[in-house]
Amino acid sequence: MSSEDEAHEMVDATGTRRRLQALLANGHRAKDLVAALGVHTSCQRIIRSEKVSAVIRDSVTQLYGELENRVGPSDLARERYRGLGYLSPMWWDPDIIDDPDAEPAGIRVYSKIRVEDPQGVRRYRRVLVDVVTETRVERVARMHRLGLSVDQIAVRIGTRVRYVRRDLAELGVTHR
Secondary structure, eight states: OOHHHHHHOEEEOHHHHHHHHHHHHTTOOHHHHHHHHTOSSOHHHHHHOSEEEHHHHHHHHHHHHHHTTSOOSOHHHHHHHHHTTOOOGGGOOTTTTTOTTOOOSEEEEEEEEEEEOTTSOEEEEEEEEEEESSOHHHHHHHHHHTTOOHHHHHHHHTOOHHHHHHHHHHTTOOOO
């Protein structure tokens, strides 16, 4: 089989799907991901696929490696895709992300929050709450590495700002 044949070989899309969903759930915009991948298809089309080309799989894997620890620029994308049940990178162990039988490293917990739409109508919206199998200090450290502020970390993990500051102090980290 030539290298060109290998590039066009169709492979299981599980890992590719999970990686794209994780980047979207982390606030990266679909149009930016597609542009970075240099493909002529949409993220949703790739996500819905059962098989993808080896080229797309490898491109997504490389992009994921570059962006998995960076919070994307779009709060709207983060809210939208987490609301759809997409899991952020922290849910996936790199050793199992490609395994179709693997389960995420956490539990999906949904909560309802009250939001006001542009017309001033108040509604409840279902959102995914991050619940993972790591300690609060580990979560604080990880979110700090991702560049979140103390206030943002406190909101995300549902604790008080003073506890986040204390955890960062215990880690010897100066906070922003």
